Amino acid sequence: MSGVSSPIDAPSLAIVGGGQLARMMEQAAVSLAVGVRLLAEGPDVSAAQVNPDTTVGDYRDLATLEGVVEGCAVVTFDHEHVPPEHLRALDAAGHACRPGPHALIFAQDKQAMRERIWELGGPNPRWSPVVDAADVARAAEQVGGFPVVLKTTRGGYDGKGVWVVDGPDAPEVAEAFASGVPVIAEEKVDFVRELSALVARSASGQVAAYPVVESVQENGICREVTAPAPGLSDEAAAAVEMLAMRIAGELDVVGLLAVELFETADGRVLVNELAMRPHNTGHWSMDGAVTGQFENHLRAVLDLPLGSPKPRARWTVMVNVLGGDVGHLYDAYPHVMARDPELKVHLYGKAVKPGRKVGHVTAYGDDLDDVRERARHAAAWFEGRLDDEAEHDEHEGQGAR
Amino acid sequence: MSGVSSPIDAPSLAIVGGGQLARMMEQAAVSLAVGVRLLAEGPDVSAAQVNPDTTVGDYRDLATLEGVVEGCAVVTFDHEHVPPEHLRALDAAGHACRPGPHALIFAQDKQAMRERIWELGGPNPRWSPVVDAADVARAAEQVGGFPVVLKTTRGGYDGKGVWVVDGPDAPEVAEAFASGVPVIAEEKVDFVRELSALVARSASGQVAAYPVVESVQENGICREVTAPAPGLSDEAAAAVEMLAMRIAGELDVVGLLAVELFETADGRVLVNELAMRPHNTGHWSMDGAVTGQFENHLRAVLDLPLGSPKPRARWTVMVNVLGGDVGHLYDAYPHVMARDPELKVHLYGKAVKPGRKVGHVTAYGDDLDDVRERARHAAAWFEGRLDDEAEHDEHEGQGAR
Structure with missing residues (x-):
């Protein structure tokens, strides 16, 4: 089966980069019956494990890229590291890079991003x-x-x-x-918390905005996301969503755009980073929204009507599973699943290395404290953080071990 | 990447049969990071399109089966057609067939099923x-x-x-x-409608029962499923769920069991068929329940704690997409997705042939009439049943064409 032929006559789609974002795009592509051709860094990387049409090669090599996208109508990305000159070459050869090089440069080059946000009158630090x-x-x-x-x-x-x-x-x-x-x-912004605004924008310009979320970073890595951001007023949330939609439109982003923001004590928000792909702060949407971000990314780059970004629960909390003391993640399944039959587990098929993102867990429900405790407990269990987890988890008696 | 090695040390899982049920099991396996080795009928069949570790061969040939399951701890099935003697041979060689041959025989042989249901005092016609x-x-x-x-x-x-x-x-x-x-x-039972009771049972004997659903069959093919079955009393639903759980236990089913039933005018239910695998009448659960049937099938055969079968919406309606006049299913996406951003589409990557199951659509919400109309409209559009669909779809003005 080649990713470029499709029994339903879907356009052929190439994904550059074989990390977990590509893996979860592929999972969404199964339902839409869209075949994916993957350029992966190695034969066993996260996305290559679940895709039959994989080429192993270096995305920094133009000839490799050209070989992979041959026959593909649309090209999208697991990361923002493809050299801009290669993106322009693919684009010139008639492959629709989505997002295109003219947009992606603002996720690739932080100085270009700051200048562009400034031109747009956006809230830079x-x-x-x-x-x-x-x-x-x-x-x-x-x-x-x-x-x-x-x-x-x-x-x-x-x-x-x-x-x-x-x-x-x-x-x-x-x-x-x-x-x-x-x-x-x-x-160095003296922020009270970090927010993230995620929008999908299709090639035709349709935009769907997910609710603004609160994210917690540790050592520069996303640790926990709460959707929607607690205590954010409707007006403030709408302003942030509109900012993200405006940036997506002005920059002509096609696919997903994540705008990471700082919220300050006086209620201002400042743009921290832009990412033009499904984003860690949107993983909650796989289980917590009507349409997950990976499906909406596919719809956007294929120029299909976008799916509803509406949340399905009052609160959804996603906690990343980082590589910890537990080498065999599967060993955590019996406890994690038995303790919480409503928990959603997403592991990426990656070998455990300290601090590496190897999966995430999601809980949802009406009571934020409960939802957060459930997600944190599961992530802690996967990481072997039994002492640390006890701090988060005051309800948990010794017996549950 | 071989399906029998796993970076998270999950047990290796083989699936026999490459239809849409295997395809959707594989999609669920991505989240659990469980690698799947597939025995498929051809290189391009539904599940083979999305699985890198596929062997093409004949499931009626024992040597082929033995080759595929080599190194796999657990073997499960897309269909019930593997010869019982081959299942017994695999079992004897130490491969855990789930469900096992002693259970599967009651889904393979309708006379054996009738005799066993009779012994159990179950409601046979x-x-x-x-x-x-x-x-x-x-x-x-x-x-x-x-x-x-x-x-x-x-x-x-x-x-x-x-x-x-x-x-x-x-x-x-x-x-x-x-x-x-x-x-x-x-x-020939004079039934008023058909019901289906779906339960997951793990190797350890844990059982989770999905809500009893109403199904509509046309020409022997499942056409539409409503979850939960409208107008079924709590007592009647509980009795049917308990019947299915009892059958699963008595027959030692591991994995999913679907009990298809006739409901008669006087409120009796009679067992029509048994299936021991994810079932068409459970597809609604992918989007309509906390844990979809494909994930729970994997959990059950891997002997992991089962996920919650609780519905996420008041009503969920699934309508099958059958091969119709529209050869290019993708051509229906723009209308179907634009009309209903909350619709969930699942196509199977199968070429269109008249009457063949090529996908399903799911809608959910609080208003059953609305949910049903949305799902029916989408399926009709995929099938090119524009006249026929107008009958179902009285709200729809000419303008929407």
Whole structure:
């Protein structure tokens, strides 16, 4: 079975990158009977495990990309790391890259993103390009003084490529410039929490906005998401949704756009990052919304009408499962499933390494405390965080072990 | 990636048969990170399209079966057609067939099923073995007279192997005996509707019962399912659920058991058929229950705690998409998705042939009339039944075309 032939005459779809986002896109593609051709980093990576039409190769090599997308009408992405010049070459050769290179650049290049958000009058934190290590003191002054956040403009993810710097001579300064990638400085925003606004935008321009969620990051990695964001007024939520929809439209994003935001004590929101793909802060939607983000990403890039982003429960909480002390994740299934028959488990088929995202769990219901406790307990169990979990989990007696 | 190695150390699972049931099991297996090794009838059949570890071969050949299940701890099935002697051979060689041959025989052999239900005191229609064509008149008398239903005891599905016979000389009598498979006669039950009770039973004996549903069959093929069955009293529903749980336990079913039933005008229910696998009357649960039947089938055969079978909406209606006038199912997506952003579409990647099950659609909500109209409209659109659909769909003005 080739991903480029379809018994239902669906357009052929190529996905570049074989991580869990591609894996969950493939899972959604099963229901729509859309065949997927995958370019994967290795034969056993997360998405390759569940896709018969997989090419193993390097997405930084144009010839490899050309070979994979041959015969595919639409190309989409598991990550934002494909070189922009390759995206433009594919686009010029008639493959619809969705999102297109002209949009994706704003998720690839943080300086380009800051400039574009500024042009749009969007709520940036204070920021400045930094020419070199000697320029950090000037940049810091411009954004309100130390501590500042230094970011490489390209290639960062999950906390990589980001440093909090206390002064011009801090050791992180040298680190930030070590790779030779341009660097920007941003004010270290004194936020009360992080929010995320997720919208799907189709090639025709239809937009569907998911409810704004609250996310909790630890060490730069998404840890927990609550949908909708508790205590956010309807007006504030609508303003954030409209901001995300406007960015999606102005940047001509096709597919999903996640706008990660800081909420400050005085109720302002500031754009932190943009991602143009299904996003960790949208995983809750697989079980918690009428249409999951992976299905809506497929619909958007195939230019099909979008599915409803409406939540199915009052509260949905997703907690990431990170690699922990438990090497054999399957060993956690009996307890986790027996304790909570309503819990939804999504593991990614990845080998456990400390701190690596290897899955997520989702709980939903009417009582936020209960929903959160259930999801946290399950993630902690998968991670072997039995002591740590006891802090979260005050209801849990010794007997349940 | 081999289905028999797992980064999370899940037991290896083999599925025999590559139809849509295996396809939807595989989709559920993605979330649980359980690798599947598939024995498929051809390289492009429904489940093979979405599974990298597929062997093409004949499930009636023991050596082929042995090759596929080599290294697999658990074997389960897309259909009930694997010869019982082969199942016993696999079982004897240490592969856990779930359901096991001792249970599956009651889904494979209708006479064995009738005898066992009788032993259990379960509600059979009147029935009788039929020795040969000349014996039909006697058998008919025994079950209450013509018309009677003749069934081959083995190999039937979707209305095949079933004949309604008006008299001893009807042409269907010869047809029924043509294959040489033993035949039974059953009274033609004067039912008011058909019900189905679906339960999951794990290897350890845990049982979860889905709500009893109403199903509508046309020409022996499931057409529409409403969950829960409208107008069924709580007492009657509980009695039917308990009957299905009792059958599952007594027969030692592992996996899913569907008990298809006739409801009569005087409120009795009679067992029509048993199926030991995910069942068409349970497809609604993928979108309408906390845990879909495919996930619970996997949990049951892997002996994991079962997920909640609780419905997520007041009403869920599933309508099958049968092969119709529209060859290119994808062409229906824009209308179907735009008209109803909350509709769930599941196509099976099968080429359209008249009357063939090629997918299903599901709608859910609080208003049964609305939910039913939405699901029916979508299925009709996929099938090109534009006139026919207008009958169902009285609210729909000409403008919506």
